[in-house]
Amino acid sequence: MRVALISAIVLINLLFIFVLVRDLLRHRDEIMSEPASSVWTPIAQAVIYFLSTFGISDFAISTALYPKAKWVSMKKLPGTLNTQCVIPVFVMSLAYITNITVGIKTLLVAIICQVIGAYLGPRFVVKLPERVIRNFVIVGLLVATALIVAGKMGLIPSNGTATELYGWKLWLTGLLMFIYGALNNIGIGSYALTMATVYAMGMNPVAAFPIMMGGCTFSVSIGSMQFIKLNDYSRKITMFSVFGIVGVLVAVFLVKSLNTSIIQWIVIAVLLYSAVSLYLGNKSKSDNTASKEA
Structure with a gap:
């Protein structure tokens, strides 16, 4: 079953890569004119996915960085957050699923439910006005901050030992993963939410990683193909996401552990x-609109 799961991960990601490359080739004359920096974007991708490998949300870091750097519009931010992470998370998922033990039934339920949520999400997200997306992103940043702080203060239990879920815990986890898959599409990352869920269900904390990466590698690849189809993402940032693989490989094979405490406090401040x-x-834009209408 695990071999079948890994084979499915490879196939779905190869399909995403095919869809992405085809779209990049069709728009190759437009890519380099996009505002993202051709120098700093590859460096940012390597750093973002180095940290992401240790569970520090790439959605949160990217959301803090991209609007400030003016690399992508708020309207295309949710799609970009999803499309840019597919290839690095693909590598992460293979590393974690093959090296960390977690019950295959729990893993499959989490993955399937998150995929369904991610598949249904993009068609609604692209219809949302920029102001609404911005509000969702603000909520996502605050939720991520709250969960990181809760973890650091010991408010979220993290000493479970289970590697498999049964009964209501499995059903509730499946429902929550469906919601997290849908939230991915509006720019709210699922890492911190999945970690909190795994801890609350009494599972071994390391089980969060294959569940997070396994769920994301399917859900974001499927959701991202929808964003590509709807032309609602930054091609340039996504193209440079291959440099995120460097960060992942350094984290997995060269840096076996990382004291993330200081980094987490920095991330909290940035978020x-x-x-x-x-x-x-948002408030400034609303005030300007109100004054013009007056």
């Missing part, structure tokens, strides 16, 4: 700053 900045930007 809060970004949330406040986006809120003030």
Whole structure:
């Protein structure tokens, strides 16, 4: 069953790569004119996915960085967050699923439910106005911040030992993973949410990693193909996401462990700053609109 799962991961990601490359070739004359930096974007991808391999949300870091750097519009941010992470998360998922033990039934339920949520999401996201997307992103930043702080303060239990779920715990986890898959599409990352769920269900904390990466490698690849079809993502940032593989491989094979405590406090500060900045930007736009109407 595990071999079949790994084979399915490879196939779905190869399909995504085919869809992505075809789209990049069709729009090759437009890619380099996009605002993302051709120098700093590859470096950012390597750093973002190095940290992501240790469970620090790439969605949160990217959301804090891209609007400030003006690399992508708020409207295309959710699609970009999804498409850019497919290839690096593909590599992560293979590394974690083959090296960490977690019950195959629990893993399959989590993956399938998250995929369904991710598949249904993009067709609704592209219809949302920019202001609504911005509000969702602000909520996502605050939720990620709260969960990181809760983990650091010991408010979320993280000493479980289970590697498999049964009964209501399995059903509830499946429902939550469906919701997380849908939330991915509006720019709310599922890493912190999945970690909190795994801890709350009494599972071994390391089980969060194959569940996170396994669920994401299917859900974001399927959701991202929808964003590509709908032309709602940054091609340039996604093209440079291959440099994220470097960060993943360094983290998995060269840096066996990382003291993330200081990094987490820095991330908390950045997330809060970004949330406040986006809120003030929203308020400023609303005030300007109101004054013009007056």
